[in-house]
Amino acid sequence: MLLIHCPYCEETLPEAEFAYAGEAHIDRPADPSALSDEEWRDYLFIRSNVKGPHFERWRHVHGCARFFNAVRDTVSDKFMTTYKAGDPRPDLTAEEAAQ
Amino acid sequence: MAEVPSFIADPVLRDHAASPLAGHLVLGEFGAVSDDGPGVVLSERFGLAIAEAAAWNGVEAKLRAAIKTATGLALKTAPGTGTMKKGASAFNIAPGRWLVSGGTDDLVAALDAAAGENGTVTDLSHGRTVIRIDGPKSRRVLSKLFAIDFADAAMAKGDGFATVHHDIFAQIQRVGDDAFDVYVFRSFALSFWHLLCRSAEEVGYRVD
Numbered sequence: 061m062l063l064i065h066c067p068y069c070e071e072t073l074p075e076a077e078f079a080y081a082g083e084a085h086i087d088r089p090a091d092p093s094a095l096s097d098e099e100w101r102d103y104l105f106i107r108s109n110v111k112g113p114h115f116e117r118w119r120h121v122h123g124c125a126r127f128f129n130a131v132r133d134t135v136s137d138k139f140m141t142t143y144k145a146g147d148p149r150p151d152l153t154a155e156e157a158a159q
Numbered sequence: 160m161a162e163v164p165s166f167i168a169d170p171v172l173r174d175h176a177a178s179p180l181a182g183h184l185v186l187g188e189f190g191a192v193s194d195d196g197p198g199v200v201l202s203e204r205f206g207l208a209i210a211e212a213a214a215w216n217g218v219e220a221k222l223r224a225a226i227k228t229a230t231g232l233a234l235k236t237a238p239g240t241g242t243m244k245k246g247a248s249a250f251n252i253a254p255g256r257w258l259v260s261g262g263t264d265d266l267v268a269a270l271d272a273a274a275g276e277n278g279t280v281t282d283l284s285h286g287r288t289v290i291r292i293d294g295p296k297s298r299r300v301l302s303k304l305f306a307i308d309f310a311d312a313a314m315a316k317g318d319g320f321a322t323v324h325h326d327i328f329a330q331i332q333r334v335g336d337d338a339f340d341v342y343v344f345r346s347f348a349l350s351f352w353h354l355l356c357r358s359a360e361e362v363g364y365r366v367d
Contacts, residue, residue: 061306068254069238069320074306077323122323124238124253 062137064118067144068126081117083107084129085149113140113152131155167271168282170264173206179288179348186367190360198296198362201355204289204340208266214255214278222255225273230262241332242317248340250319250332258319258330258342260289288348290355293338296362301339303358305329309339327351 062075089095089103108114114134119127131140131152140155178184180203188197214222223234230247234240234257241250247262255278259270271280292300298309304324308314319332327350330342343351356364 071239071320073322076306076325122328123321124256126253 062139064130064139065142066120066123066126067128067142068124069120073120073123077120077122079119079121081119081127084115084117111135113156115149117145118142167267167280168285170208170267171206171284176206178203178205179345180352183349183352184366188363188365189356190363192363192365196363197294197365199292199294199300199359199364200367201359201364202291202293202367204291207260207284207289208262208264209258209260209283209287209289209342210267210270211252211281211283212249212257212259212270212274212278213281215276216255218277219255221277222257222274225275225277226257226259226270229269229273230259230266232259239318239320240315241319243332243334248317248332248334250317250330252319252321252330258283258332260342286345287342288345288351290341290343290348290352291334291338292341292355292359293335294364295337296359297337297339300355300359300362301331301341304354305331307331309333324351324354 063072064075064078065072092100111134113131115129115131117127118130119125127145128142129145129147130142131150132138133140140152141150143150184203212222212226226249227233230249232242232244232247232249234242234249234251239251241248247266249257249259252258259266267280267282267284274280301309305322307320307322314333316333316335319330321330323329327343327347332340334340
């Protein structure tokens with residue numbers, strides 16, 4: 061079982077309490093009706109599918125119910141860090157050096 | 160404009176209300192009770208007044224003060240912390256949200272009045288069942304069900320958190336040296352009770 065650190069509860073808790081919620085840092089376009097069909101398709105469906113550190117949203121659904129962001133390595137499935145929703149992308153140099 | 164209806168239900172009428180565990184909560188000793196006595200003691204805290212108090216953004220401190228006005232409980236700011244006093248208890252279950260229970264029957268109305276415009280108070284008295292697990296083996300039994308650190312160092316008296324056992328949402332507060340209160344949805348209480356009893360058989364359990 062994975063252990064995930066919830067930045068709101070400030071505790072590392074079992075994966076069973078959490079739900080994955082897609083890629084992080086995707087802003088909804090300010091004026092959707094101004095977009096072309098291709099741009100709207102990109103916003104809705106096109107994701108980065110990285111190999112390595114992936115910025116993604118998680119929800120502590122069976123705990124505090126808050127959404128937060130995590131960086132998970134898609135190769136090792138290890139969580140490099142988690143941070144509150146709305147915070148900027150963390151600098152990963154320290155985490156990468158530790159791996 | 161009509162007044163917005165309150166979320167405060169009538170207090171639980173203990174003489175008329177039925178526990179979801181009625182007929183299944185059988186007093187006595189069961190399982191592998193050793194010469195030292197049962198490993199855990201299970202009981203239901205029936206008829207408690209229970210409410211969730213949730214602060215609007217930015218006024219958490221005011222809601223904590225309101226909880227203190229209504230219950231006398233002084234809460235800390237850190238996530239998952241809580242406290243108990245004279246039968247009333249409260250603990251933090253999410254940013255700006257506390258589960259408050261016990262005290263007098265008018266707890267929920269008193270909380271609602273004290274909270275005012277600083278947040279919402281939702282009466283859960285009819286919606287939750289509270290099961291207390293006490294005794295020297297309580298951590299062992301709970302650890303079989305929840306992947307949570309129940310050690311003294313990780314969880315001071317009064318502290319609590321929200322977690323889950325498969326699909327059964329549970330809010331747990333440490334209320335004594337070895338005692339924990341588990342709040343589950345009323346409709347899941349019977350299932351959880353059976354699970355808890357079966358899990359406690361190996362250490363022996365007494366139902367009070």
